[in-house]
Amino acid sequence: MAEKNGRILAVDDNADILFALKMLLKPHFEVIRTETNPENIPRHMAEESFDVILLDMNFNKDAISGKEGFFWLEKILENDPEAVVLFITAYGDVEKSVRAIKAGATDFIIKPWQNEKLLATIWSAMKLKSSRREVSHLRARQKEINTLMDQPFADFIGVSPGMQQVFKTIRKVAGTDANVLILGENGTGKELVARALHRHSLRKEESFISVDLGALSESLFESELFGHTKGAFTDAKADRPGRFELAQGGSIFLDEIGNLSLPLQAKLLTVLERREVIRVGANKPTPIDIRLISATNMGIKQLAAEGGFRQDLLYRINTVEIDLPPLRERPEDIPLLADHFLQLYGQKYKRRVDRLGAGVIKKLRDYPWPGNVREFQHVIERTLIMSEGDTLSEADFQLSSHNSTQEEFGLDTYNLDEVEKRIIEKVLRNNAGNVSKAAADLGLTRTSLYRRLEKHGL
Template identity: 80%
Template sequence: MADKIGKILAVDDNADILFALKMLLKPHVEIIKTETNPSHIPQLMEEDDYDVILLDMNFNKDAISGTEGFDWLARILEIDPAAVVLFITAYGDVEKSVKAIKAGASDFIIKPWQNEKLLATIWSAIRLRKSRLEVSSLKERQIGLSSIMDQPFADFIGVSPGMQRVFSTIQKVAATDANVLILGENGTGKELVARALHRQSKRCDEAFISVDLGALSETLFESELFGHMKGAFTDAKADRPGRFELASGGTIFLDEIGNLSLPLQAKLLTVLERREVTRVGANKPKPIDIRLICATNMGIKQMAAEGGFRQDLLYRINTVEIDLPPLRERHEDIPVLADHFIKIYSKKYYKKVNKLSGAVLRKLTNYPWPGNVREFQHVIERTLIMSESDTLSEHDFQLNVQSAPSEGMELDSYNLEEVERRIIEKVLKNNLGNVSKAAYELGLTRTSLYRRMEKYGL
C-alpha cells in the first residue's frame, strides 16, 4: 500500500456523512479529523495544519441558502490564505458551489459521491496545497533576498576613496536609463557594480540578464543575443528568444565587450541604435526596451584609437563610465575585506577564527593581488579550510609571488620604471605583439598591460 499522505479536516453537521468520510479516507491519509460544529474551525486550524478542508455548504443555522458555508469559507481563508477548501454540497447546490469557487473554494464534492471520484478530487487538492505552500515559501525567500540585496552595495564593500567614488557614481546614475561602461581589471567586481545599478534602478523588478561576450563564438553571437526561429539552422528545433528579448523591460549586462570583433560590433550597434532585434530566420523585427550596461578589462579607448573598437559604438555604450580601481590601489580596504570574508567562511566551514594580526595584514597589503578581490576571496577561503588553528599567521597564507623575468637581459640601469619598460618591451617582442599572451606571461591583466604600454609609449 502506498504511504498515507495529507491531513484532512471534514466539517459537516451530519454525523453520518462524517462517519462515511472517515471510513473512506482513513486507509489513505495520515489524519482525518471530523467536526460537526463549524465554530470550532479556528481552534482546529490553530492546533494543526490541514492540507484539505472539506466544508459543508449548509448548516443548521441556514439550511438551504449556503450563506453560512460562504461565511466560514471567508473565515478559513482569512486564517490561512493558502488553505484548500472543498465544499460538500447536494446536487441542487451546484450553482452555489460554482459561486463558491469564485469566492475562493478550490472545488466541490457532490452528495452522494462516488468514492473513486472523491479520492481523486482530494489527491488533486493535496497537490494544490503543496504547490501553494511552495509558492508562498519562494515568495518569502524572495522577499528576504530582496531585503538583503536592496541594502546599498551589500555585495561589495570598500572604505577607500576610490571605492567611495564608485559608490557615489552608482547612486547618481542608477535611477536613470543612461548607458554605463564599467572599466576594471579581472576580479575587481564589474558584475557586482552592474547588479547594484540594476537593483537601485526603476527596472529593479524586471529581468537582469548577464552575457559574457568573451564566451560567445562568432557563429553563436546572433542566435544567443537576438534569438532564432525554428529551422533557421540545423539545431534550431524551436523558436527561441535571444538575451535582448529576455531582458526587455529590464537590464542587459554585456561583459567583456572589448572582445567583440568589428563585424559583431557593427551588428550590436545596429540593435542599440534601432532598439529592435530580428531573430535569425525571421523577417520582422521585435522592439526592445533595455537598460544597457557594458564592461571590459581591456584598454578600450586605446583600442578605439587604434581601430580595434568602433568609436561610434564606444560613444553609444559609455554615457557614464565607472572605473573600478585594482585592489593593490585600495590598501585601506584590505582589513575590511579580510574581516568580511573571514566572517563568511568561518560560518560556512564551522570555524572560529580570530581577527588577523598586524603582521598578516601587512603581508596581505604588500602583495600586488593580480587577481584582485576575486583572488583575495579565494585566498581567504583556502586559508581557512587548510588552517587548524583559530589564529591565522602570515605563514598560513600561500601567495603566488613571482619574480620579474630577467633571463637574457643585461641591465645597465636600476631605475625601476626603465626596468619595467624594458621587460614589457621584451615580452611583447617574444610574443610577437600579442597583448593577451604578454599579459599572461607578465602576470598582469590586459588592462594593466595596456596602461603600462601607454605610459611607456610602447
C-alpha cells in the same frame, strides 16, 4: 503498497457524511480529521497543518443560504491564505459553489458524490497545496535574498576614495536608463557594479541578464543574443528567445564587450540603435526595452583609437563610465574585505576566527593582488579552510612572490604592450602554437587572441 500522505480536515454537521468520508479517504491519506462543529476549525488549524479542508456549505438544517459556509471560508483563509478549501454542497447549491470559488474556495464536491471523482478532486487539490507551499517558500527565500542584496552594495564594499566615488556614481545613475560602461581589471567586481545598478533602478522587479561575450563564438553570437526560430539551423529544434528578449523590461549586462570582432560590433550597434532584434531565421523584428550595462577589462578607448573598436558603438555604450580601481590601489579596504570574507566563510565552514595575528594586515596590504578582489576572496577562503585555531597568522597566508610573473617571463619592462606580447609568446610556446589552447589559457576568445597576434606582429 504506496506510502500514504496528505492531511485532510472534513467539517460537516452530519456525522454520517463524515463517517462515510473517513472510510473512503482512510486507505488513501495519512491523516483524516473530522469535525461536526465549525467553531472548532481554528483550533484544528492551530494544532496541525492540513493539505485540504473539506467544508460543508450549510451547517443548520433550516439554513440554505450558504452564509455559514462563506463565513467559515473567510475565517479559514484569514488564518491561512494558502489554504486549499473544497466545499461540500448539495446539487441545488452549485450556483452558490461557483460564487464560493470566486471568494477563495478551490473547488466543490456535490452530494451525493462519486467516489472516484471525489478522490480525483482531492488529489488535484493536494497538488495545488504543494505548489502553493513551494511558491510561498520561494517568495520567502527571494525576500530574504532581496533583504541581503539591498544592503548598500552587498559584498561590494570599501571606504577608499576610489570606491566612494564608484558608490556615488552608482547612486546618481542607477535610477536613470543611461547606458553604463564599467571599466576595470579582472576580479575588480564589474558584475557586482552592474547588479547594483539594476538593483537600485526602476527596473529592479524585472530580469537582470548577464552575458559573457568573451565566451561566445562568432557562430553563436546572433542566436544567443537575438534568438532563433525553429529550423533556422540544424540544431534549432524550437523557437528560442535571445538574451535581449529575456531581459525585456529589465537590464542586460554585456561583459567583456571589448572582445567583440568588428562585424559583431556592427550587429550589436544596429540592435541598440533600432531598439529591436530579429531572431535568426525570422523576418519580423521584435521590439526590445532594456537598460544596457557593459564592461571590459581592456583599454577600450585606445582600442577604438587604433580601429579595433567602433567609435560609434563606444559612444552608444558609455553614456556614463564607471572606472573600478584595482585592489592594490585601495589598501585601506583590505581590513574591511578581510573581515567581511572571514565572516562569510566562517559561517559557511562552521569555523570561528576571533582575530588576525599581528602583521597579517600589513602582509595583505603589501601583496599586489593581480587577481584583485576575486583573488583576495579565494585566498581568505583557502586560508580559513587550511588553518587551525581561532587566530590567523602571517604563516597561514600562502601568497606568491611579488616578482613571480616578472621572473617567469623574464620581464625588464612595465610597458603593458610589451608585457602582453611576451606573455602571449610564452603561452603560445607552452601550447606548441595551438591558438585555441593558448586563448583558453589566456582567458580570451580565439578571435580576441588573433587580434592581439596581429597587433603585435606575431
